Amino acid sequence: MIPLEGHVRIPSGCAVSAMISRDGKRMNGESIIQSMIPMHDRSNGLGGGFAAYGIYPEYKDFYALHIFFNNRSAQAECMALLKEYFEIVQDEHIKVRKMPQITDEPIIRRVFVSPMQSVLRHLQIDEKELVVRVVNRINAEPVGSYVFSCGKNMGAFKAVGFPEDVGRYYRLEEYEAYCWTAHGRYPTNTPGWWGGAHPFCLLDYSIVHNGEISSYDANRRFIEMYGYKCTLQTDTEVITYIADYLLRRQGLSLDEMASVIAAPFWSTIEGKSEADKEKYTYLRTVFPSLLVTGPFSIILGFDGGLMALNDRLKLRSMVVGEQNDMVYIASEEAAIRVMAPDIQNIWSPAGGEPVIVRVKEGAF
Amino acid sequence: MNFYPEFEVVRNDSRCIRCRVCERQCANEVHWYDEDGKVMLSDESKCVNCQRCVTLCPTRALKIVKSDCRLRENANYSDQTIKEIYRQAETGGVLLSSMGNPNPLPVYWDRILINASQVTNPPIDPLREPMETRVFLGKKPDHITRNADGSLDTKLAPQLSLSMPVMFSAMSYGSISYNAHASLARAASALGIYYNTGEGGLHEDFYKYGKNTIVQVASGRFGVHKDYLEAGAAIEIKMGQGAKPGIGGHLPGTKAVGDVSKTRMIPEGSDAISPAPHHDIYSIEDLRQLVFSLKEATDYRLPVIVKVAAVHNIAAIASGIARSGADIIAIDGFRGGTGAAPTRIRDNVGIPIELALAAVDKRLRDEGIRNNVSIICGGSVRSAADVVKAIALGADACYIATAACLAMGCHLCRSCHTGKCNWGIATQRPDLVKRLNPDIGSQRLINLMDAWRHEIKELMGGMGINSIEALRGNRLMLRGVGLTEKELEILGISHAGE
Numbered sequence: 001m002i003p004l005e006g007h008v009r010i011p012s013g014c015a016v017s018a019m020i021s022r023d024g025k026r027m028n029g030e031s032i033i034q035s036m037i038p039m040h041d042r043s044n045g046l047g048g049g050f051a052a053y054g055i056y057p058e059y060k061d062f063y064a065l066h067i068f069f070n071n072r073s074a075q076a077e078c079m080a081l082l083k084e085y086f087e088i089v090q091d092e093h094i095k096v097r098k099m100p101q102i103t104d105e106p107i108i109r110r111v112f113v114s115p116m117q118s119v120l121r122h123l124q125i126d127e128k129e130l131v132v133r134v135v136n137r138i139n140a141e142p143v144g145s146y147v148f149s150c151g152k153n154m155g156a157f158k159a160v161g162f163p164e165d166v167g168r169y170y171r172l173e174e175y176e177a178y179c180w181t182a183h184g185r186y187p188t189n190t191p192g193w194w195g196g197a198h199p200f201c202l203l204d205y206s207i208v209h210n211g212e213i214s215s216y217d218a219n220r221r222f223i224e225m226y227g228y229k230c231t232l233q234t235d236t237e238v239i240t241y242i243a244d245y246l247l248r249r250q251g252l253s254l255d256e257m258a259s260v261i262a263a264p265f266w267s268t269i270e271g272k273s274e275a276d277k278e279k280y281t282y283l284r285t286v287f288p289s290l291l292v293t294g295p296f297s298i299i300l301g302f303d304g305g306l307m308a309l310n311d312r313l314k315l316r317s318m319v320v321g322e323q324n325d326m327v328y329i330a331s332e333e334a335a336i337r338v339m340a341p342d343i344q345n346i347w348s349p350a351g352g353e354p355v356i357v358r359v360k361e362g363a364f
Numbered sequence: 365m366n367f368y369p370e371f372e373v374v375r376n377d378s379r380c381i382r383c384r385v386c387e388r389q390c391a392n393e394v395h396w397y398d399e400d401g402k403v404m405l406s407d408e409s410k411c412v413n414c415q416r417c418v419t420l421c422p423t424r425a426l427k428i429v430k431s432d433c434r435l436r437e438n439a440n441y442s443d444q445t446i447k448e449i450y451r452q453a454e455t456g457g458v459l460l461s462s463m464g465n466p467n468p469l470p471v472y473w474d475r476i477l478i479n480a481s482q483v484t485n486p487p488i489d490p491l492r493e494p495m496e497t498r499v500f501l502g503k504k505p506d507h508i509t510r511n512a513d514g515s516l517d518t519k520l521a522p523q524l525s526l527s528m529p530v531m532f533s534a535m536s537y538g539s540i541s542y543n544a545h546a547s548l549a550r551a552a553s554a555l556g557i558y559y560n561t562g563e564g565g566l567h568e569d570f571y572k573y574g575k576n577t578i579v580q581v582a583s584g585r586f587g588v589h590k591d592y593l594e595a596g597a598a599i600e601i602k603m604g605q606g607a608k609p610g611i612g613g614h615l616p617g618t619k620a621v622g623d624v625s626k627t628r629m630i631p632e633g634s635d636a637i638s639p640a641p642h643h644d645i646y647s648i649e650d651l652r653q654l655v656f657s658l659k660e661a662t663d664y665r666l667p668v669i670v671k672v673a674a675v676h677n678i679a680a681i682a683s684g685i686a687r688s689g690a691d692i693i694a695i696d697g698f699r700g701g702t703g704a705a706p707t708r709i710r711d712n713v714g715i716p717i718e719l720a721l722a723a724v725d726k727r728l729r730d731e732g733i734r735n736n737v738s739i740i741c742g743g744s745v746r747s748a749a750d751v752v753k754a755i756a757l758g759a760d761a762c763y764i765a766t767a768a769c770l771a772m773g774c775h776l777c778r779s780c781h782t783g784k785c786n787w788g789i790a791t792q793r794p795d796l797v798k799r800l801n802p803d804i805g806s807q808r809l810i811n812l813m814d815a816w817r818h819e820i821k822e823l824m825g826g827m828g829i830n831s832i833e834a835l836r837g838n839r840l841m842l843r844g845v846g847l848t849e850k851e852l853e854i855l856g857i858s859h860a861g862e
C-alpha cells in the first residue's frame with residue numbers, strides 16, 4: 001500500500017508565484033492562474049492551490065473557514081464542534097466548476113465564524129489562539145474534516161490537479177484580491193490528497209513553498225513543544241507554524257523572523273555593525289532550532305502584505321519583478337512575464353534576504 | 365594464587381640491540397637486563413599491555429600478545445570471572461578498574477546510520493560553502509522582550525559559546541597529570557571550546573585558561589573556594605559519573621602528592637574518596653539550592669551545569685534538573701571512562717548514553733522545557749560520527765575524555781588506578797609525567813578536533829545541512845539497523861528501509 005500523506009514524509013519540488021498591489025487594488029484571479037501555465041512542468045498534477053487576500057470585504061470581521069469534508073457525517077460532527085466555540089455567521093458551498101481534470105472531490109464548504117466571547121473568557125485566551133486550537137484539533141483528528149484556510153478576509157483554494165486547472169475549478173476569476181499567491185506541487189510519491197496541496201494556511205498566514213528542507217525534524221520537534229501538531233509532515237506546514245510562532249506568539253518583525261529561519265552566517269554577522277551583531281547573535285542564540293536549512297523559496301502571505309524568502313545559500317530559484325504599484329514573485333521569470341508582459345525591473349534576491357511588500361496603510 | 369600472566373612479552377632476540385629502552389620506559393618494571401647472560405629478560409606478570417615498550421623499541425624487537433594459557437573454556441565462568449574470584453578470595457577486597465566498561469554490551473552508535481541527500485535536495489559541499497558548527501549552551505528565554513524603543517532586549521542568561529559541539533570532559537588534576545591538564549587547557553583555548561577541571565580543583569598555573577575552563581564541584585568539594593568558582597566560564601555540579609553511578613570519585617593516595625594535594629586541599633598521600641551523595645543534596649529541591657548558591661557566589665555570571673550518570677530513571681531526573689535552575693545538563697553514559705572505579709559498579713550500573721539521551725531529549729520536549737536547558741552527552745563518544753548521531757538524537761554538544769586521552773597517547777591499558785601510566789597521563793610520578801610534552805599533547809588534541817570538525821561538516825553537508833543547529837534533534841536523519849521495535853521507539857528513529 002502506498003502510504004498516505006501525513007503517514008510518511010514526502011519530498012516535493014514545486015512552482016510558486018505571487019502578485020500584490022501596494023495600492024491595495026483588487027484584481028481577479030485570471031492573471032495568477034495564467035502565471036502558472038509556463039511553469040507547468042514544475043508540477044506533476046498532484047497538487048495545486050492559491051491564496052487570495054481581500055476577497056471577503058463584506059465578511060472581513062469574521063474568520064473564513066474553508067473546509068474539506070470526506071462525507072456528511074464528518075461534516076455534521078465538525079459543525080457540531082465548531083458550534084461549541086463559535087457563532088456560525090454563514091455556512092455555504094464554495095462554488096466550483098466541474099471539469100474532467102479534477103476528480104474525487106470532497107465536500108467543500110466555506111463557513112464564516114465569530115468566536116464566542118464566553119468561551120474566550122472561560123479559556124482565558126485571545127480569539128486567534130482559539131481559532132488555532134480548534135483548527136488544530138479538527139485537523140489532527142482523523143474524522144474526515146480538514147480546515148485548509150482560517151483567516152479573516154482571505155482564503156485558500158486548493159485541490160489535487162495542475163494549478164491552472166485548480167484555479168479554473170474554483171472559478172478564481174470571480175474573486176477580487178489585492179494579493180494572490182499560487183503553488184504547483186511535484187510530490188515524489190503520494191496518492192493525491194486535497195489537504196496536502198498548498199498553500200498551507202493558519203489564521204491569515206499562508207505559505208507557498210518550493211524546496212525540501214533538511215532541517216525538517218529539528219524544526220518540527222521544536223515547534224511541537226508549543227502546541228503545534230505537524231500532521232501532514234510537510235515542509236510548508238512546519239514553516240507556517242514557525243511563522244505563526246515567531247510573528248504572532250513571539251512578536252518578532254518579519255525581518256527578525258527572516259533572520260531566524262534564514263539566519264545570516266556567523267561570518268556575515270562578524271562584519272555587521274555592533275548593534276546588528278548583537279541582534280543577529282541574539283536571534284541565533286535564542287531560536288537556533290528554527291533555522292531552516294536545505295533549499296527553499298517561500299512566499300508568506302499575511303493580512304496586508306507578503307514576504308518572499310530564499311534559503312541562505314539560494315538553492316532554489318526565485319525572482320522578483322516590480323512595476324508601478326505591483327510586485328510579482330515567482331520561481332521563474334517566465335511566470336512574471338505572463339502577469340506583466342512589459343515589465344522592466346526584474347531581479348533575483350540574494351539568499352536569506354527577505355523581500356517584504358506591504359500594502360499602503362488603510363488601502364485594504 | 366599464581367596464574368600464568370595475561371600477556372606475554374615476545375622479544376625477537378636477533379633484533380634486540382640491548383639498548384635497554386624498554387627497561388627504562390616501563391614503570392611496571394617488566395624488563396631488565398641480565399648482565400651475565402647479556403640478554404633482556406622480562407617478568408610478564410607485571411605487564412599491563414600499555415604498549416609503551418613496543419612503541420619505543422628502536423628495532424621493533426618487541427610485541428605483547430595475549431597469552432593463550434587459559435583456564436578450561438567455560439562460557440559461563442570466563443577466565444576473568446574465575447580469576448577475579450581467586451583474587452577476592454585472597455584479599456577480601458573490592459576489585460578496582462579504570463577506563464570505560466570494556467564488556468561486549470550493545471553500542472547503539474554502531475547500530476545507527478546517517479542520511480544523505482540525493483536528487484530531491486542537494487548535498488552541500490563544505491569545501492565550497494560555509495558550514496557552521498558553532499553552538500551556544502545555556503538557558504534560552506521563553507519569550508523575547510523589547511526595550512522601550514522597540515529594539516530587541518538582547519540580554520540573555522549566561523551562555524557558553526563553542527566553536528564546535530565537542531568539549532573535553534571532566535578529568536581531575538590528580539587522576540591525570542599536570543602535563544595532561546596543561547595539554548587539555550591549551551587545546552581548549554586554541555580551539556574555542558572548553559575543558560573541565562574535574563573534581564580536583566584547579567592548579568594555579570591554569571587560571572589563565574579560565575575563559576575556556578569549566579570548574580567542577582563534586583561531593584568531596586576538593587579544591588573548591590571562591591577564586592576557583594570565579595576562575596572558570598561555567599560551574600559543573602557533579603552528581604554522578606557514568607562509569608560509577610551512585611558512588612563518589614576516588615583518587616588513590618599514591619596519586620595525592622605534591623601540588624595535587626595542595627590543589628585538592630587534602631593531606632599528601634591520603635586517599636581522596638568523595639562521598640557518594642552530596643551531603644547537602646538529598647533531593648531535587650536541595651539541588652536547586654546548590655545551583656543558586658553557586659550562581660549567587662558568582663553574581664549570576666556563569667552557567668551552571670549539572671552532570672548526572674545515565675541511570676534507569678534518567679528522563680524524570682533530567683526533567684527535575686531542568687526545573688532546578690541549572691542551565692545545562694550533562695548526561696554521562698555507562699561506557700564512560702574513569703581513573704578508578706569498583707569493577708562491579710563500572711561494569712553493571714547505568715544505561716547506554718544513546719538511550720538515555722534520546723529519552724531525556726524527548727521527555728524535555730514533551731514537557732515543553734527543552735529550551736530551559738542545553739544537553740551535553742558523554743560516556744563514550746568515540747568519533748565525529750558519534751557526535752553527529754548524538755546531536756541528531758538531541759544533544760547540544762558532546763563531552764569526550766577517553767578519546768582525548770587517546771589523542772595524548774593513552775593506549776587504553778585500563779590501569780590508570782595504579783598511578784603508573786607509562787604515557788604520562790594518569791600518573792603523578794614526575795619521571796612519567798614529563799613523558800607527555802604539553803606542546804605535543806595540546807597539538808594532538810587540536811589536530812583531533814580539527815579532524816572531527818571536518819568530518820562533522822562533511823556528514824552535515826551530505827545531509828544538506830549547513831549549520832549544526834539544524835541537525836540538533838533532527839532524528840529523521842537517523843535510521844537504525846538490527847534494532848528491536850522497542851529500541852527504535854526509545855531512540856525515536858525509524859528502521860533502515862522505512
Ligand code: SF4
Nearest residue numbers: 380383384385386421
Ligand atoms: S627496547 Fe627493544 S631493542 Fe631495546 S632492549 Fe628493549 S627489546 Fe631490546
Ligand code: SF4
Nearest residue numbers: 774775777778780785
Ligand atoms: S591513561 Fe595511561 S594508564 Fe590509563 S589507560 Fe591510558 S595509558 Fe593506561
